[in-house]
Amino acid sequence: MKEFYSEHSRYYVSVDVIVFGFNKEGLKLLIGKRKMDPGRGQWALYGGFVRPDESVLDAAKRTLFELTGMKDVYMRQAGAYGDIDRDPGARVISVAYFALINVEDYNELEQERYELKWFPIDQLPPLFSDHWQMVDKALRMMRKRLGVEPVTINLLPPLFTLTQLQKVYEAISGKPQDKRNFRKRVQEMDFIEKTEKKDKSMSKRGAYLYKFNEKAFLLHPDFKL
Amino acid sequence: MKEFYSEHSRYYVSVDVIVFGFNKEGLKLLIGKRKMDPGRGQWALYGGFVRPDESVLDAAKRTLFELTGMKDVYMRQAGAYGDIDRDPGARVISVAYFALINVEDYNELEQERYELKWFPIDQLPPLFSDHWQMVDKALRMMRKRLGVEPVTINLLPPLFTLTQLQKVYEAISGKPQDKRNFRKRVQEMDFIEKTEKKDKSMSKRGAYLYKFNEKAFLLHPDFKL
DNA sequence: CCAAAAGTGTTTGCCTTACACCCATGC
DNA sequence: GCATGGGTGTAAGGCAAACACTTTTGG
Numbered sequence: 001m002k003e004f005y006s007e008h009s010r011y012y013v014s015v016d017v018i019v020f021g022f023n024k025e026g027l028k029l030l031i032g033k034r035k036m037d038p039g040r041g042q043w044a045l046y047g048g049f050v051r052p053d054e055s056v057l058d059a060a061k062r063t064l065f066e067l068t069g070m071k072d073v074y075m076r077q078a079g080a081y082g083d084i085d086r087d088p089g090a091r092v093i094s095v096a097y098f099a100l101i102n103v104e105d106y107n108e109l110e111q112e113r114y115e116l117k118w119f120p121i122d123q124l125p126p127l128f129s130d131h132w133q134m135v136d137k138a139l140r141m142m143r144k145r146l147g148v149e150p151v152t153i154n155l156l157p158p159l160f161t162l163t164q165l166q167k168v169y170e171a172i173s174g175k176p177q178d179k180r181n182f183r184k185r186v187q188e189m190d191f192i193e194k195t196e197k198k199d200k201s202m203s204k205r206g207a208y209l210y211k212f213n214e215k216a217f218l219l220h221p222d223f224k225l
Numbered sequence: 226m227k228e229f230y231s232e233h234s235r236y237y238v239s240v241d242v243i244v245f246g247f248n249k250e251g252l253k254l255l256i257g258k259r260k261m262d263p264g265r266g267q268w269a270l271y272g273g274f275v276r277p278d279e280s281v282l283d284a285a286k287r288t289l290f291e292l293t294g295m296k297d298v299y300m301r302q303a304g305a306y307g308d309i310d311r312d313p314g315a316r317v318i319s320v321a322y323f324a325l326i327n328v329e330d331y332n333e334l335e336q337e338r339y340e341l342k343w344f345p346i347d348q349l350p351p352l353f354s355d356h357w358q359m360v361d362k363a364l365r366m367m368r369k370r371l372g373v374e375p376v377t378i379n380l381l382p383p384l385f386t387l388t389q390l391q392k393v394y395e396a397i398s399g400k401p402q403d404k405r406n407f408r409k410r411v412q413e414m415d416f417i418e419k420t421e422k423k424d425k426s427m428s429k430r431g432a433y434l435y436k437f438n439e440k441a442f443l444l445h446p447d448f449k450l
Numbered sequence: 451c452c453a454a455a456a457g458t459g460t461t462t463g464c465c466t467t468a469c470a471c472c473c474a475t476g477c
Numbered sequence: 478g479c480a481t482g483g484g485t486g487t488a489a490g491g492c493a494a495a496c497a498c499t500t501t502t503g504g
Contacts, residue, residue, distance in 0.1 A: 004261075038229065054309070079305070083281075144369070207482080410493095431501080
């Protein structure tokens with residue numbers, strides 16, 4: 001390909017992935033101690049550089065895959081970050097993506113390999129550079145979408161109880177929900193289907209397990225991107 | 226500064242500005258025929274490359290200034306675009322920003338200088354590369370924010386009538402509004418203040434002019450970024 | 451005096467919220 | 478039989494939507 005624009009400058013472009021997880025203790029963020037200079041040892045999001053043969057989105061997917069071994073994960077862009085000195089090593093422009101995964105699916109080996117740690121979202125240590133801005137943006141995006149899209153689904157296993165679903169919702173929104181009103185709303189979502197199975201791990205009586213029906217969801221009034 | 230990361234690739238990074246305007250005919254978008262190869266002659270957003278001595282946001286502000294001569298304009302990021310072949314000339318990663326201006330403030334000279342044209346938002350020609358995606362994203366962002374933030378203000382002159390305000394709202398939301406309900410809602414926004422002045426250009430009777438009180442707005446429950 | 455835009459309240463229905471008790475079962 | 482989480486309905490209040498006529502004044 002012929003090279004145009006050659007009078008302009010070029011920059012490193014990286015992706016940073018914000019991995020949210022959920023378990024019974026609440027909403028978690030996966031971060032690690034930076035193993036690269038500069039900034040070595042500071043808590044940071046896991047990131048990587050964009051390669052010439054991949055789109056920025058693909059770079060984010062690849063980075064998530066390196067990190068978790070997962071593909072086809074719910075992922076959304078959380079903005080581009082381009083302050084001059086945001087990275088002390090060089091001019092790096094970064095695009096943030098957030099991903100939602102089920103903590104139980106996440107394999108401990110990867111965690112150790114990269115020395116990563118799940119932190120409760122409300123007890124994060126100071127983060128490298130502008131990483132907190134990225135996380136904050138992602139959290140606000142999730143909260144906004146919570147009303148229109150069942151983002152919560154992505155943080156749960158394929159079969160889940162309504163109590164679990166409510167817990168996730170509360171963890172993201174930060175607001176307690178009324179059990180009956182919550183269940184009433186879920187009933188009206190025809191893409192959340194009751195199964196005949198029960199989960200007995202949390203109570204003697206057992207709770208019905210539900211599943212997400214993606215086909216039914218896609219038919220809905222508002223879906224985007 | 227010492228150079229780290231040198232084993233990675235570097236890319237051109239550009240900004241594209243999505244300039245929305247409003248006049249009595251409705252919501253408009255400012256675009257021009259691309260004067261650069263490749264893609265010369267295609268309708269496109271106005272853009273520019275990020276310089277080494279400016280942040281990406283500053284690059285967007287500068288680009289808007291070149292284009293309109295305006296500063297301190299309402300501007301928001303509308304995502305980063307990083308497909309490999311999005312620009313046929315070279316690998317260029319672009320960050321989109323949208324800006325809202327009052328069409329009447331916009332000076333015709335600039336318009337001619339760059340051969341730019343205001344298009345009604347629902348009658349756009351095909352755009353270069355992924356520029357339509359950017360515009361679409363910006364429109365959706367505006368619609369979402371419409372409920373929480375008086376984005377409409379930015380498209381109007383400092384003094385405006387309630388009828389104008391309603392027209393802008395309708396143009397962005399795409400939905401007609403009930404006059405009485407609309408005015409009721411505006412009354413409850415204490416950051417939109419009635420003045421004693423009247424605009425007689427639209428009617429014999431004249432309509433009261435209102436102004437936006439930014440200080441009052443900043444005190445409000447929800448403001449972000 | 452008439453055309454054209456400005457301005458002004460009330461009613462209705464719906465949707466959101468608040469709220470408390472019985473059920474099933476393992477131990 | 479009791480402790481633990483699971484599951485269910487109704488009433489009240491607040492909010493959003495529907496709706497039509499009077500006012501002003503330049504021409």
